[in-house]
Amino acid sequence: MNVLETLPEELGTDNAWSEKGRAHWLTCDGLNVRDLAKGLIEHQARFITITAIQLPDDEGIRMDYHWDLDGQLLGFQFLVANNQIESIYDLCEAANWIEREIHEYFAVDFLGRDYEPLFLRKGDKPGVNLREEDE
Amino acid sequence: MSYKIPMGPYHPALEEPYKLDLICEDETVVDAQLHIGFNFRGIEHLAETRNYIQVIPLLERVCGICSNIHTLSLCQTMEELLEVTPPPRALYIRVIMAELERLHSHVLWAGVAGKIMGFKTMFMKCFALREKVMQVLEAISGNRVNYAMNRIGGVNRDILHPATVLAMVEALESEMVHTIIPVFTTSTTALSRCAGIGVLTREQAIACGVVGPTARASGLSQDIRKSAPYAAYAEMDFHVPVETAGDVRARLLVRALEIIESCNILRQALTKLPVRPVYTEIEDIVFPTGTATSRVEAPRGEVMYSVSWEEDSDNPSRVHVRTPTYANMPAVRWMVIGAQLGETPLIQASIDPCYSCTDR
Numbered sequence: 001m002n003v004l005e006t007l008p009e010e011l012g013t014d015n016a017w018s019e020k021g022r023a024h025w026l027t028c029d030g031l032n033v034r035d036l037a038k039g040l041i042e043h044q045a046r047f048i049t050i051t052a053i054q055l056p057d058d059e060g061i062r063m064d065y066h067w068d069l070d071g072q073l074l075g076f077q078f079l080v081a082n083n084q085i086e087s088i089y090d091l092c093e094a095a096n097w098i099e100r101e102i103h104e105y106f107a108v109d110f111l112g113r114d115y116e117p118l119f120l121r122k123g124d125k126p127g128v129n130l131r132e133e134d135e
Numbered sequence: 136m137s138y139k140i141p142m143g144p145y146h147p148a149l150e151e152p153y154k155l156d157l158i159c160e161d162e163t164v165v166d167a168q169l170h171i172g173f174n175f176r177g178i179e180h181l182a183e184t185r186n187y188i189q190v191i192p193l194l195e196r197v198c199g200i201c202s203n204i205h206t207l208s209l210c211q212t213m214e215e216l217l218e219v220t221p222p223p224r225a226l227y228i229r230v231i232m233a234e235l236e237r238l239h240s241h242v243l244w245a246g247v248a249g250k251i252m253g254f255k256t257m258f259m260k261c262f263a264l265r266e267k268v269m270q271v272l273e274a275i276s277g278n279r280v281n282y283a284m285n286r287i288g289g290v291n292r293d294i295l296h297p298a299t300v301l302a303m304v305e306a307l308e309s310e311m312v313h314t315i316i317p318v319f320t321t322s323t324t325a326l327s328r329c330a331g332i333g334v335l336t337r338e339q340a341i342a343c344g345v346v347g348p349t350a351r352a353s354g355l356s357q358d359i360r361k362s363a364p365y366a367a368y369a370e371m372d373f374h375v376p377v378e379t380a381g382d383v384r385a386r387l388l389v390r391a392l393e394i395i396e397s398c399n400i401l402r403q404a405l406t407k408l409p410v411r412p413v414y415t416e417i418e419d420i421v422f423p424t425g426t427a428t429s430r431v432e433a434p435r436g437e438v439m440y441s442v443s444w445e446e447d448s449d450n451p452s453r454v455h456v457r458t459p460t461y462a463n464m465p466a467v468r469w470m471v472i473g474a475q476l477g478e479t480p481l482i483q484a485s486i487d488p489c490y491s492c493t494d495r
Contacts, residue, residue, distance in 0.1 A: 020427075021427050021428065022215070022365075022428060022430070046341070046344055047344045048344070048457060049455070051441040053452070064426070066439065068362075070362070071357075071359075073428060073430060075428065092342075093343055093344075093465070094342065094343055094462065097461060098457075118171065118172055119171070119172035119494070
């Protein structure tokens, strides 16, 4: 049995993988992003990035966490409630810059960490440097 | 007593703006802080205002060195959303362009590294050779920097005379094997400036999530061309060089060996080029709602694109680009800790940083 087959059970979910294009996706209802990161790190998965997507019609923000496991691209989608989600930076140093970037672009608050500016310059505010300039 | 030396944003050794604050005790670096974003361009946001034709040249300008890789990744995501498969010849031409771009990038890096080492002859040699690689790229695409080769469903231009391109590649290979690679692998000047400095251990490389030659020089055998082949890489026979020392010398050796492997891949692709066409005709482009991802092995390491579309829109609703320097740069902090101040420019250069990509 390979890790892909055992991982959902290890994470405590009955959800199954769906394969779309070049990635395996797991629905993350009820999953905790930190438990997911811990589980993947245990299996020596490599963190790639987080993609934040503003959903249409005020549906909020979706965060796609991308990891590589032995060359397989794994994707995990989380819907962000109240623009807040737990940080995984303390578990995974590689997530540092992208969490700071998403905080600046989308004003998402990654709980449990401090921020230093990444792309923001003096006087800029999080969440306005990209998305809301035309509003 | 410790003191801080700010290096940048006008960097003494590298061409692009970023800042490294080095905390030193005497001449030993004890910590470092990195600052980027001096040329932030908001390309991801701009992409949301461009249609599926316009977005390709826009993303080509993320980087002036690996411009082809960006359009390749983007087109792969759009092809996945549209369920379009490029013809075999297009996939081979994509491999040829990607490997020529790798050659050009690695030789450019070797020249810059030579300059920082104080090895100016090497700098001159590399830049003369790089010019020849660019001539091959120009012969194929008509362009020297932004090649405009990729389109949805294939490539824009055919390689009409593969034997001529093959002869140019073999001449390049001969020159590289007889000049650049021996110097970088045996020269006392080069090796003594690089050995044992800027070490990134395997454990640190995993924690930082580094990619490309930086990862492979720290003992991690990861290469998207092998682990998740795209274009025609599954049909190419090549080796992924890995070194374990994790120092600047290991990064230099990995790139030198990759130059040889790129020539090997180019020879195979040019010899086995399938028959035409070079793109798939698409009658009506209508994107469905969805997200597609694509990963490719750029000269500096893995590039990942995540592209989302809303049904019936001509513009993407989100384009996210994770570039290799974005993954590699934070690791420089660990590489410079313990180094002598004078070694830090070469250590920074050893990851082949690209701030154009990072500040996309």
